[in-house]
Amino acid sequence: GDSVTQMEGPVTLSEEAFLTINCTYTATGYPSLFWYVQYPGEGLQLLLKATKADDKGSNKGFEATYRKETTSFHLEKGSVQVSDSAVYFCALTTGDTGRRALTFGSGTRLQVQP
Amino acid sequence: DAGVIQSPRHEVTEMGQEVTLRCKPISGHDYLFWYRQTMMRGLELLIYFNNNVPIDDSGMPEDRFSAKMPNASFSTLKIQPSEPRDSAVYFCASSAAGRMSAETQYFGPGTRLLVL
Numbered sequence: 001g002d003s004v005t006q007m008e009g010p011v012t013l014s015e016e017a018f019l020t021i022n023c024t025y026t027a028t029g030y031p032s033l034f035w036y037v038q039y040p041g042e043g044l045q046l047l048l049k050a051t052k053a054d055d056k057g058s059n060k061g062f063e064a065t066y067r068k069e070t071t072s073f074h075l076e077k078g079s080v081q082v083s084d085s086a087v088y089f090c091a092l093t094t095g096d097t098g099r100r101a102l103t104f105g106s107g108t109r110l111q112v113q114p
Numbered sequence: 115d116a117g118v119i120q121s122p123r124h125e126v127t128e129m130g131q132e133v134t135l136r137c138k139p140i141s142g143h144d145y146l147f148w149y150r151q152t153m154m155r156g157l158e159l160l161i162y163f164n165n166n167v168p169i170d171d172s173g174m175p176e177d178r179f180s181a182k183m184p185n186a187s188f189s190t191l192k193i194q195p196s197e198p199r200d201s202a203v204y205f206c207a208s209s210a211a212g213r214m215s216a217e218t219q220y221f222g223p224g225t226r227l228l229v230l
Contacts, residue, residue: 036221043118043205043221044157089157100145100209101170102219104157 002027004090006105013080013112021075021108023064023090031092033057033066033073034102038087047075047088085112118222120206126228132194135225138187139208147207147219148181148191157205163189196229203227 007022025031032051036044048057053068062077073090090105119138127133139146148160150173161171166183174181178197183189193200203226207219 043223045221046218049218099170100217101147101159101162102149106156
């Protein structure tokens with residue numbers, strides 16, 4: 001079945017540091033890939049997405065590139081802020097099978113210190 | 115738009131009681147999803163609907179769980195009888211129709227359920 005693997009957290013960084021959160025996937029067909037963010041006590045919000053190989057999703061300084069050859073969708077940001085502290089989830093849907101539900105990774109907690 | 119609305123936000127109940135969670139999706143969205151989040155299992159799909167019809171209920175744990183969508187603007191997730199292991203945060207999400215797998219799902223704030 002489909003699955004998503006994320007790096008274990010928490011990830012603790014100082015403000016303005018470079019961020020990478022690794023995500024790899026296993027899926028049948030050609031998935032669409034997503035990063036969602038969850039702030040404390042809130043629901044999930046879409047951060048960015050990519051729907052085909054070599055697409056780059058970007059938003060609020062975050063970027064991720066859909067790499068089919070390595071089945072990866074790593075999240076990066078050049079300079080993190082304290083306000084980026086949250087839990088980040090990598091996820092996919094599998095278009096070919098028609099299954100619209102998201103399959104999530106386990107989440108990675110990011111803590112940014114001033 | 116108010117976004118996806120869930121109620122109640124918090125629910126504390128005793129084992130054996132019936133629990134009903136409610137969701138109002140974003141107007142015009144054709145898909146509605148129920149997810150559950152726990153420390154042990156992370157985020158997992160329970161069930162989803164398309165145009166009020168259940169499409170995939172493979173994640174519903176057992177017969178104690180049931181979900182309905184009587185119209186396009188309302189869905190319920192019911193647990194009867196509830197057990198302590200049902201304690202979790204339950205999220206409702208909705209999305210528009212469109213290219214099959216690429217549509218963004220919009221999540222509600224969740225219902226935090228504690229079964230004592």
